[in-house]
Amino acid sequence: MQRIIPEAVTKNDKGYLLVNNDPIMWTMLNAIKEQQKEIQDQRLRTEQQQQELQQKRAQMEKLETRLAALEMMLRKVRGKGRAVSALNPGWAKTL
Numbered sequence: 454m455q456r457i458i459p460e461a462v463t464k465n466d467k468g469y470l471l472v473n474n475d476p477i478m479w480t481m482l483n484a485i486k487e488q489q490k491e492i493q494d495q496r497l498r499t500e501q502q503q504q505e506l507q508q509k510r511a512q513m514e515k516l517e518t519r520l521a522a523l524e525m526m527l528r529k530v531r532g533k534g535r536a537v538s539a540l541n542p543g544w545a546k547t548l
Contacts, residue, residue: 454472454477455470458476458477458480460473460476461473461474461475461476461477461480
């Protein structure tokens, strides 16, 4: 105890060590306050990360929708190309 919170330990006139609880309580209270601030900071970071994740998911959904539309358009163009390629074999190679 004397090494960790030296102000909490005193020596009486007979050489006995005495413990004063006040400095111990203040040290514990300050440690709890620091811990609570760290917890609050972590909660804030977690909330921010969750918001960012939701935004990224929404962006990904939009991109997936656009990709699906482009793939559908490409299939239609390729399908038309096959029909025309029977008439003009050189045209299909450009797709």
